Amino acid sequence: MKHDDKKSNEAARFLDNLESFLADNDLHGKDLVEDLRARGLDPDRLAAEFSDLLEQHAPTWSQKAERERRAALDDYAAACENVRRPRIETIEQINLLVEQMRQLGAPEEAGAYHQKFREASDADLESLLQDLRVQCRLLKIQKDKGGE
Amino acid sequence: MPDGKQRAADILHGPEGQETYFQLVRYAERIARIYGWTTDAILPGGASPKSVVNEVLKRLLDPNGPRNWDEKKEPVLLIALKGMVRSEIGHLYDRIEESLIESVNIALPDGKERTGDFFPSTKVHPGELNPEQHLLRQERTKLEFAAMKLVLEEVKGKDDLELVFLALYDTNSPSEIGATTGLPIERVYSARRELDRIVARISRARVVRAAREEKKS
Numbered sequence: 001m002k003h004d005d006k007k008s009n010e011a012a013r014f015l016d017n018l019e020s021f022l023a024d025n026d027l028h029g030k031d032l033v034e035d036l037r038a039r040g041l042d043p044d045r046l047a048a049e050f051s052d053l054l055e056q057h058a059p060t061w062s063q064k065a066e067r068e069r070r071a072a073l074d075d076y077a078a079a080c081e082n083v084r085r086p087r088i089e090t091i092e093q094i095n096l097l098v099e100q101m102r103q104l105g106a107p108e109e110a111g112a113y114h115q116k117f118r119e120a121s122d123a124d125l126e127s128l129l130q131d132l133r134v135q136c137r138l139l140k141i142q143k144d145k146g147g148e
Numbered sequence: 149m150p151d152g153k154q155r156a157a158d159i160l161h162g163p164e165g166q167e168t169y170f171q172l173v174r175y176a177e178r179i180a181r182i183y184g185w186t187t188d189a190i191l192p193g194g195a196s197p198k199s200v201v202n203e204v205l206k207r208l209l210d211p212n213g214p215r216n217w218d219e220k221k222e223p224v225l226l227i228a229l230k231g232m233v234r235s236e237i238g239h240l241y242d243r244i245e246e247s248l249i250e251s252v253n254i255a256l257p258d259g260k261e262r263t264g265d266f267f268p269s270t271k272v273h274p275g276e277l278n279p280e281q282h283l284l285r286q287e288r289t290k291l292e293f294a295a296m297k298l299v300l301e302e303v304k305g306k307d308d309l310e311l312v313f314l315a316l317y318d319t320n321s322p323s324e325i326g327a328t329t330g331l332p333i334e335r336v337y338s339a340r341r342e343l344d345r346i347v348a349r350i351s352r353a354r355v356v357r358a359a360r361e362e363k364k365s
Contacts, residue, residue, distance in 0.1 A: 010317060011292035012186075018299070018343070019182050020320035023230060025337075025344050026171050036170060039177055039348060043170065046198070050169045056155035058209040097166055 013118050078133070090125045097132040104139045152217035158211055159225050168226050172201045176233045178344070183241045184352040185295040186288055190243050191237070193343040200240070204232045245284060294359035295350070302346045 016138050027035050033043045085093075094117075117125060159165060176197035184190060191200070207213040208229075215232060222228040303309035311329040319325060322340065326333045 008361060011289065011296045013297050014317055015182060015186065015292055017316045017318075017320035018347070019179065021322070021325075021340060022318060022344050022347065023175065024322075025340050027174070028167065028227070032167065032170050032174070041173065041177075041198070046170060046173060047166055049198075049202070050166055053205060054157075054160060054165070054209075057206050058153075058160065060161060099294060117251070 085146055087122055090129055094129050097136050101136050104143055106139055156217045156225055172229050173198050175230050176201050179234055179237050185355040186291045187241055188356050189244050191240055200236050204236055290359045291355055292361055295355045298350050298358055308335050308339045
Protein backbone atom coordinates (compact mmCIF):
# COMPACT_ATOMS: atom_id res chain seq x y z
CA MET A 1 0.00 0.00 0.00
CA LYS A 2 1.34 3.46 -0.93
CA HIS A 3 2.10 5.86 1.92
CA ASP A 4 -0.61 8.30 0.75
CA ASP A 5 -3.21 5.55 0.51
CA LYS A 6 -2.38 4.35 4.00
CA LYS A 7 -2.64 7.89 5.36
CA SER A 8 -5.96 8.35 3.59
CA ASN A 9 -7.37 5.11 4.93
CA GLU A 10 -6.29 5.95 8.46
CA ALA A 11 -7.90 9.39 8.43
CA ALA A 12 -11.09 8.12 6.77
CA ARG A 13 -11.36 5.22 9.22
CA PHE A 14 -10.70 7.54 12.16
CA LEU A 15 -13.48 9.91 11.07
CA ASP A 16 -15.90 7.04 10.49
CA ASN A 17 -15.16 5.66 13.94
CA LEU A 18 -15.41 9.11 15.50
CA GLU A 19 -18.83 9.64 13.92
CA SER A 20 -20.13 6.23 15.08
CA PHE A 21 -18.63 6.70 18.54
CA LEU A 22 -20.41 10.04 18.95
CA ALA A 23 -23.68 8.81 17.42
CA ASP A 24 -24.95 7.40 20.72
CA ASN A 25 -23.92 10.41 22.75
CA ASP A 26 -27.50 11.46 23.33
CA LEU A 27 -28.25 14.15 25.86
CA HIS A 28 -31.49 14.50 27.78
CA GLY A 29 -33.66 17.18 29.34
CA LYS A 30 -31.97 20.47 30.13
CA ASP A 31 -28.57 19.27 28.87
CA LEU A 32 -30.08 18.60 25.45
CA VAL A 33 -31.84 21.97 25.32
CA GLU A 34 -28.64 23.79 26.34
CA ASP A 35 -26.62 21.88 23.77
CA LEU A 36 -29.05 22.83 21.00
CA ARG A 37 -28.80 26.48 22.02
CA ALA A 38 -25.01 26.22 21.94
CA ARG A 39 -25.32 24.96 18.36
CA GLY A 40 -27.36 28.02 17.43
CA LEU A 41 -30.73 26.23 17.39
CA ASP A 42 -33.79 27.62 19.15
CA PRO A 43 -35.48 24.74 21.08
CA ASP A 44 -38.82 26.60 21.32
CA ARG A 45 -38.94 27.06 17.57
CA LEU A 46 -37.90 23.46 17.01
CA ALA A 47 -40.69 22.30 19.32
CA ALA A 48 -43.26 24.37 17.43
CA GLU A 49 -42.06 23.04 14.06
CA PHE A 50 -42.19 19.48 15.34
CA SER A 51 -45.72 19.97 16.59
CA ASP A 52 -46.79 21.42 13.19
CA LEU A 53 -45.13 18.55 11.37
CA LEU A 54 -46.98 15.98 13.45
CA GLU A 55 -50.29 17.77 13.04
CA GLN A 56 -49.84 17.88 9.28
CA HIS A 57 -48.43 14.41 8.65
CA ALA A 58 -49.66 12.29 11.56
CA PRO A 59 -52.66 14.03 13.10
CA THR A 60 -54.27 12.54 16.18
CA TRP A 61 -57.99 11.71 16.02
CA SER A 62 -58.82 14.99 17.79
CA GLN A 63 -56.70 16.99 15.31
CA LYS A 64 -58.42 15.18 12.42
CA ALA A 65 -61.83 15.90 13.95
CA GLU A 66 -60.93 19.58 14.39
CA ARG A 67 -59.79 19.75 10.75
CA GLU A 68 -63.06 18.19 9.55
CA ARG A 69 -65.08 20.52 11.78
CA ARG A 70 -63.37 23.54 10.21
CA ALA A 71 -63.92 22.20 6.67
CA ALA A 72 -67.61 21.62 7.46
CA LEU A 73 -67.90 25.17 8.81
CA ASP A 74 -66.30 26.54 5.62
CA ASP A 75 -68.72 24.53 3.47
CA TYR A 76 -71.63 25.78 5.55
CA ALA A 77 -70.49 29.39 5.18
CA ALA A 78 -70.16 28.90 1.42
CA ALA A 79 -73.62 27.33 1.23
CA CYS A 80 -75.16 30.30 3.09
CA GLU A 81 -73.42 32.64 0.68
CA ASN A 82 -74.87 30.73 -2.31
CA VAL A 83 -78.41 31.26 -1.13
CA ARG A 84 -78.05 35.03 -1.30
CA ARG A 85 -75.86 35.31 -4.41
CA PRO A 86 -77.24 36.80 -7.63
CA ARG A 87 -76.76 34.81 -10.88
CA ILE A 88 -74.19 37.20 -12.38
CA GLU A 89 -72.00 36.90 -9.28
CA THR A 90 -72.09 33.09 -9.52
CA ILE A 91 -70.94 33.31 -13.15
CA GLU A 92 -68.10 35.67 -12.18
CA GLN A 93 -66.95 33.25 -9.47
CA ILE A 94 -67.09 30.33 -11.92
CA ASN A 95 -64.93 32.26 -14.38
CA LEU A 96 -62.50 33.15 -11.61
CA LEU A 97 -62.17 29.51 -10.53
CA VAL A 98 -61.71 28.33 -14.12
CA GLU A 99 -58.91 30.85 -14.54
CA GLN A 100 -57.29 29.78 -11.25
CA MET A 101 -57.46 26.13 -12.32
CA ARG A 102 -55.93 26.95 -15.67
CA GLN A 103 -53.04 28.65 -13.89
CA LEU A 104 -52.64 25.56 -11.73
CA GLY A 105 -52.16 23.54 -14.90
CA ALA A 106 -55.64 22.04 -15.32
CA PRO A 107 -56.30 20.92 -18.88
CA GLU A 108 -59.06 22.85 -20.60
CA GLU A 109 -62.13 20.71 -20.77
CA ALA A 110 -65.31 21.12 -22.74
CA GLY A 111 -67.72 21.63 -19.90
CA ALA A 112 -70.72 23.60 -18.85
CA TYR A 113 -68.67 26.75 -18.49
CA HIS A 114 -68.12 26.83 -22.26
CA GLN A 115 -71.82 27.26 -22.87
CA LYS A 116 -71.63 30.84 -21.63
CA PHE A 117 -74.18 29.77 -19.04
CA ARG A 118 -77.16 30.86 -21.12
CA GLU A 119 -78.96 27.56 -20.91
CA ALA A 120 -77.99 26.71 -17.34
CA SER A 121 -80.47 27.21 -14.55
CA ASP A 122 -79.45 28.99 -11.33
CA ALA A 123 -79.33 25.65 -9.55
CA ASP A 124 -77.05 24.19 -12.27
CA LEU A 125 -74.70 27.13 -11.94
CA GLU A 126 -74.55 26.80 -8.15
CA SER A 127 -73.85 23.10 -8.53
CA LEU A 128 -71.11 23.78 -11.11
CA LEU A 129 -69.55 26.36 -8.80
CA GLN A 130 -69.45 23.85 -5.92
CA ASP A 131 -67.87 21.20 -8.18
CA LEU A 132 -65.26 23.62 -9.43
CA ARG A 133 -64.41 24.67 -5.85
CA VAL A 134 -63.74 21.05 -4.93
CA GLN A 135 -61.68 20.44 -8.09
CA CYS A 136 -59.67 23.60 -7.53
CA ARG A 137 -58.99 22.61 -3.91
CA LEU A 138 -57.79 19.17 -5.07
CA LEU A 139 -55.57 20.73 -7.72
CA LYS A 140 -53.97 22.99 -5.13
CA ILE A 141 -53.31 20.03 -2.83
CA GLN A 142 -51.80 18.07 -5.73
CA LYS A 143 -49.63 21.02 -6.69
CA ASP A 144 -48.47 21.53 -3.08
CA LYS A 145 -47.57 17.85 -2.84
CA GLY A 146 -45.75 17.96 -6.15
CA GLY A 147 -43.75 20.98 -5.02
CA GLU A 148 -42.56 19.36 -1.78
CA MET B 149 -51.49 3.27 7.84
CA PRO B 150 -49.02 0.37 8.05
CA ASP B 151 -48.03 -0.73 11.57
CA GLY B 152 -44.50 0.70 11.55
CA LYS B 153 -45.76 4.11 10.52
CA GLN B 154 -48.53 4.11 13.12
CA ARG B 155 -46.18 2.94 15.87
CA ALA B 156 -43.68 5.66 14.99
CA ALA B 157 -46.50 8.25 15.02
CA ASP B 158 -47.69 7.02 18.43
CA ILE B 159 -44.20 7.29 19.92
CA LEU B 160 -43.58 10.72 18.39
CA HIS B 161 -46.92 11.95 19.79
CA GLY B 162 -45.96 10.51 23.19
CA PRO B 163 -44.02 12.08 26.07
CA GLU B 164 -40.61 11.31 24.53
CA GLY B 165 -41.51 12.47 21.02
CA GLN B 166 -40.11 15.97 21.28
CA GLU B 167 -36.87 14.80 22.87
CA THR B 168 -36.47 12.23 20.09
CA TYR B 169 -36.87 15.03 17.55
CA PHE B 170 -34.31 17.24 19.34
CA GLN B 171 -31.82 14.35 19.50
CA LEU B 172 -32.33 13.67 15.83
CA VAL B 173 -31.71 17.28 14.83
CA ARG B 174 -28.57 17.30 16.96
CA TYR B 175 -27.42 14.06 15.32
CA ALA B 176 -28.10 15.40 11.82
CA GLU B 177 -26.15 18.55 12.62
CA ARG B 178 -23.11 16.47 13.63
CA ILE B 179 -23.29 14.16 10.60
CA ALA B 180 -23.62 17.10 8.21
CA ARG B 181 -20.68 18.80 9.93
CA ILE B 182 -18.39 15.78 9.48
CA TYR B 183 -19.50 15.35 5.83
CA GLY B 184 -18.88 19.06 5.36
CA TRP B 185 -15.32 18.70 6.66
CA THR B 186 -14.42 16.02 4.15
CA THR B 187 -16.20 17.44 1.10
CA ASP B 188 -15.77 21.19 1.67
CA ALA B 189 -19.46 21.62 0.89
CA ILE B 190 -22.66 22.52 2.68
CA LEU B 191 -25.80 20.44 2.24
CA PRO B 192 -27.02 21.01 -1.34
CA GLY B 193 -30.35 22.36 -2.51
CA GLY B 194 -30.81 24.72 0.42
CA ALA B 195 -31.17 21.75 2.79
CA SER B 196 -30.24 22.03 6.47
CA PRO B 197 -29.79 19.28 9.05
CA LYS B 198 -33.23 20.18 10.43
CA SER B 199 -34.89 20.11 7.01
CA VAL B 200 -33.38 16.66 6.39
CA VAL B 201 -34.86 15.43 9.68
CA ASN B 202 -38.25 16.91 8.77
CA GLU B 203 -38.15 15.27 5.35
CA VAL B 204 -37.31 11.88 6.87
CA LEU B 205 -40.19 12.19 9.33
CA LYS B 206 -42.63 13.21 6.58
CA ARG B 207 -41.60 10.22 4.48
CA LEU B 208 -42.05 7.95 7.47
CA LEU B 209 -45.32 9.38 8.79
CA ASP B 210 -47.19 9.99 5.54
CA PRO B 211 -49.31 6.90 4.81
CA ASN B 212 -47.94 6.79 1.25
CA GLY B 213 -44.42 7.90 2.20
CA PRO B 214 -41.58 5.63 1.08
CA ARG B 215 -40.03 5.18 4.55
CA ASN B 216 -41.16 2.64 7.11
CA TRP B 217 -39.98 1.46 10.49
CA ASP B 218 -39.41 -2.24 10.94
CA GLU B 219 -39.54 -2.63 14.69
CA LYS B 220 -38.35 -6.22 14.48
CA LYS B 221 -35.12 -5.18 12.75
CA GLU B 222 -34.49 -2.11 14.91
CA PRO B 223 -36.63 -1.90 18.06
CA VAL B 224 -35.47 1.59 19.06
CA LEU B 225 -37.18 4.28 16.97
CA LEU B 226 -34.44 6.88 17.56
CA ILE B 227 -31.76 4.51 16.23
CA ALA B 228 -33.89 3.65 13.19
CA LEU B 229 -34.46 7.34 12.51
CA LYS B 230 -30.75 8.10 12.86
CA GLY B 231 -30.05 5.47 10.20
CA MET B 232 -32.56 7.14 7.86
CA VAL B 233 -31.11 10.61 8.50
CA ARG B 234 -27.57 9.38 7.94
CA SER B 235 -28.55 7.72 4.67
CA GLU B 236 -30.39 10.87 3.50
CA ILE B 237 -27.43 13.14 4.24
CA GLY B 238 -25.08 10.62 2.59
CA HIS B 239 -27.21 10.70 -0.59
CA LEU B 240 -27.19 14.49 -0.65
CA TYR B 241 -23.39 14.61 -0.42
CA ASP B 242 -23.06 11.85 -3.03
CA ARG B 243 -25.03 14.07 -5.38
CA ILE B 244 -22.48 16.85 -4.92
CA GLU B 245 -19.65 14.49 -5.89
CA GLU B 246 -21.60 13.21 -8.89
CA SER B 247 -22.21 16.75 -10.10
CA LEU B 248 -18.50 17.54 -9.78
CA ILE B 249 -17.64 14.55 -11.95
CA GLU B 250 -20.37 15.28 -14.48
CA SER B 251 -19.11 18.81 -15.03
CA VAL B 252 -16.42 17.47 -17.37
CA ASN B 253 -19.08 16.13 -19.75
CA ILE B 254 -18.70 18.88 -22.31
CA ALA B 255 -18.45 18.77 -26.08
CA LEU B 256 -14.91 19.37 -27.26
CA PRO B 257 -14.07 21.27 -30.50
CA ASP B 258 -14.42 18.03 -32.49
CA GLY B 259 -18.07 17.93 -31.35
CA LYS B 260 -17.73 14.73 -29.29
CA GLU B 261 -18.55 14.57 -25.62
CA ARG B 262 -15.95 13.09 -23.29
CA THR B 263 -16.17 12.02 -19.68
CA GLY B 264 -13.50 10.62 -17.40
CA ASP B 265 -14.29 7.19 -18.85
CA PHE B 266 -12.71 8.31 -22.13
CA PHE B 267 -9.23 8.12 -20.62
CA PRO B 268 -7.42 4.90 -21.51
CA SER B 269 -6.39 3.87 -17.99
CA THR B 270 -10.03 3.45 -16.91
CA LYS B 271 -10.84 1.52 -20.07
CA VAL B 272 -8.01 -0.92 -19.50
CA HIS B 273 -8.58 -1.14 -15.74
CA PRO B 274 -12.31 -0.59 -15.19
CA GLY B 275 -11.96 -0.79 -11.38
CA GLU B 276 -9.58 2.16 -11.26
CA LEU B 277 -10.59 5.73 -10.62
CA ASN B 278 -10.86 8.02 -13.61
CA PRO B 279 -8.87 11.30 -13.44
CA GLU B 280 -11.84 13.30 -12.12
CA GLN B 281 -12.52 10.77 -9.39
CA HIS B 282 -8.83 10.57 -8.60
CA LEU B 283 -8.63 14.33 -8.11
CA LEU B 284 -11.69 14.31 -5.88
CA ARG B 285 -10.27 11.47 -3.83
CA GLN B 286 -7.00 13.41 -3.36
CA GLU B 287 -8.87 16.51 -2.20
CA ARG B 288 -10.98 14.45 0.13
CA THR B 289 -7.92 12.77 1.64
CA LYS B 290 -6.34 16.14 2.37
CA LEU B 291 -9.50 17.35 4.06
CA GLU B 292 -9.91 14.14 6.07
CA PHE B 293 -6.33 14.36 7.23
CA ALA B 294 -6.67 18.06 8.14
CA ALA B 295 -9.85 17.33 10.11
CA MET B 296 -8.17 14.52 11.99
CA LYS B 297 -5.20 16.76 12.81
CA LEU B 298 -7.48 19.50 14.12
CA VAL B 299 -9.18 17.04 16.45
CA LEU B 300 -5.75 15.88 17.59
CA GLU B 301 -4.68 19.45 18.35
CA GLU B 302 -7.80 19.92 20.48
CA VAL B 303 -7.21 16.77 22.55
CA LYS B 304 -3.50 17.35 23.12
CA GLY B 305 -2.55 17.42 26.77
CA LYS B 306 -5.83 15.85 27.90
CA ASP B 307 -4.84 12.33 28.90
CA ASP B 308 -8.17 10.51 28.61
CA LEU B 309 -9.01 12.24 25.34
CA GLU B 310 -5.63 11.44 23.84
CA LEU B 311 -6.09 7.76 24.69
CA VAL B 312 -9.59 7.67 23.22
CA PHE B 313 -8.35 9.52 20.13
CA LEU B 314 -5.72 6.82 19.53
CA ALA B 315 -8.18 4.00 20.12
CA LEU B 316 -10.53 5.49 17.53
CA TYR B 317 -8.12 4.41 14.80
CA ASP B 318 -9.22 0.85 15.45
CA THR B 319 -12.69 0.86 16.97
CA ASN B 320 -15.80 2.91 17.66
CA SER B 321 -17.17 0.82 20.49
CA PRO B 322 -17.00 2.43 23.95
CA SER B 323 -16.46 -0.92 25.66
CA GLU B 324 -13.62 -1.84 23.30
CA ILE B 325 -12.09 1.59 23.77
CA GLY B 326 -12.30 1.03 27.52
CA ALA B 327 -10.60 -2.35 27.16
CA THR B 328 -7.87 -1.01 24.83
CA THR B 329 -7.06 2.06 26.87
CA GLY B 330 -7.68 0.66 30.35
CA LEU B 331 -10.06 3.55 31.07
CA PRO B 332 -13.19 2.79 33.12
CA ILE B 333 -16.30 3.04 30.93
CA GLU B 334 -17.57 6.18 32.76
CA ARG B 335 -14.38 7.98 31.75
CA VAL B 336 -14.79 6.79 28.16
CA TYR B 337 -18.31 8.27 28.17
CA SER B 338 -17.03 11.47 29.70
CA ALA B 339 -14.35 11.69 27.00
CA ARG B 340 -17.06 11.11 24.42
CA ARG B 341 -19.06 14.09 25.65
CA GLU B 342 -15.95 16.27 25.50
CA LEU B 343 -15.07 15.00 22.01
CA ASP B 344 -18.60 15.84 20.86
CA ARG B 345 -18.14 19.42 22.05
CA ILE B 346 -14.79 19.56 20.26
CA VAL B 347 -16.35 18.34 17.00
CA ALA B 348 -19.06 21.02 17.31
CA ARG B 349 -16.36 23.68 17.59
CA ILE B 350 -14.48 22.68 14.41
CA SER B 351 -16.00 24.46 11.44
CA ARG B 352 -15.74 23.43 7.80
CA ALA B 353 -13.84 26.66 7.04
CA ARG B 354 -11.26 25.77 9.67
CA VAL B 355 -10.69 22.33 8.13
CA VAL B 356 -10.36 23.80 4.63
CA ARG B 357 -7.87 26.39 5.89
CA ALA B 358 -5.85 23.71 7.66
CA ALA B 359 -5.81 21.55 4.51
CA ARG B 360 -4.54 24.51 2.44
CA GLU B 361 -1.81 25.27 4.98
CA GLU B 362 -0.81 21.62 4.96
CA LYS B 363 -0.57 21.77 1.16
CA LYS B 364 1.73 24.83 1.31
CA SER B 365 4.05 23.27 3.87
